[in-house]
Amino acid sequence: MAALVLKRTGQKMPLIGFGLWKVTKSTCADTVYNAIKAGYRLLDGAGDYGNEKEAGEGVRRAIADGLVKREDIFITSKARRVLWNTFHAHDHAKQLAKKQLELWGIDYFDLFLIHFPISLQYVDPNHRYPPEWFGDDGKVHLQNTPLSETWGAMEELVDQGLAKNIGLSNCQGSIILDVLRYAKYEPQTLGIAMTAYSSFGPQSYLELGMAKDSSSLLEHSVITDIATAHRKTTAQVLLRWATQRSIAVIPKSNNSNRVVSNLQCDAFNLSDADIASISALNRNYRLNDPAEMDPRLAIFA
Known part of the structure; x- marks a missing residue:
């Protein structure tokens, strides 16, 4: 399977992964087992x-x-094995990482990310976990913890062997450049290796009211025409548009046939014209923008 080599450790991260967002608790164990x-x-x-x-x-x-053996599986988390926004303070970040490892039943994360460059007021996991975006009163509560403090805690997780690699998620270039100024360990998803999310369009955001006027890319005429020409599914075309450009993807599905089909997205190549046609669909449109929940969370300039 194609992989990206992470700069600092040389560890190989598979180019095609399985995403766990919105996989229900009742089916998750079976879904993960079947994906493996x-x-x-x-x-x-x-x-x-x-x-x-x-x-x-x-x-x-x-x-x-x-x-598989444990070393065969690359497990990434965004304190999410990814660090959530309410755990950005130094001690809370380390506490949460250990809790997540216990939940997974593993000794280390291959890649541990800061989910968002946003610090929210701490919520004790014994009170509510996951804490989500809002307090008990339904409002967003910010906390003044600098990202440098959070990154320092992440680096200590590396030193303690709890995370092999650390990185950032949902960050624009200016934030990444700031982290690079003080980082002992550079974010690893630099060479920086990139991972795409929502490769198929806005489906996952419809129920959240965050999809605006965007439609599914799976049904777009440009994508269906390319899929027909290659005798592939529209999902495979969209995933290949990313992987052929060395961008990792993390699709998910509860349909076993689609799970297998998505994994086979690198078994063909798109032409330069295909890639240009798909790239031309760009609308400078952002999904998952925290500012839509609270304007103080506007992290994307």
């Missing part, structure tokens, strides 16, 4: 997804059944 059985070796999860314990059960079952 189908050939996925990168699992992309997060504390905010609320299914870490169940995902870990799927991993442990796959290991127990001899499908």
Whole structure:
């Protein structure tokens, strides 16, 4: 399977992974197990997804059944194995990482990310976990913790062997450049290696009221025409547009046939004209913008 080599450690991160956002607790263990059985070796999860314990059960079952060894699986988290916004203070970041490892039932994360460059007021996990965006009163509560403090805690996780690689998520260039000024360990998803999300368009955001007027790319005429020409699915075309440009993808599906099909997205090549046609669909449109919940969270200039 194609992979990206992470700069500092030389560890290989699979180019095609399985995303765990919105995978329900009741099905997550089986879904993860079946994804591993189908050939996925990168699992992309997060504390905010609320299914870490169940995902870990799927991993442990796959290991127990001899499908894989732990070292064969690349587990990434955005304190999400990714660090959530309410745990940005130094001690809270380290506390949360250890809690997430316990939930997964593993000793280390291959890649641990800061989910958003936003610091929210701490919520004790014993009170509510995952804490999500809002306080008990339904409002957003900011906390003045600089990203330099959070990054320092992330680096200590590397030194303690709890995370092999650390990185950033949902950050624009100016924030990345700021981190590079003081980082002992550069963000690893630099060479920087990039991971795409929502490769198929706005489907996951419809129920959140964050999809605006955008439509599914799976049904766009440009994509369907290219898929027909290559005798591939529209999903495979969209994923290949990213992977052929060395951008990792993390699609998910509860449909076993689609799980297998998505993993095969690198079994063909798009032409330069195909890639140009898909790239021309750009609308400078952003999904998952925190400013839509609270204007003080406007992290994208």
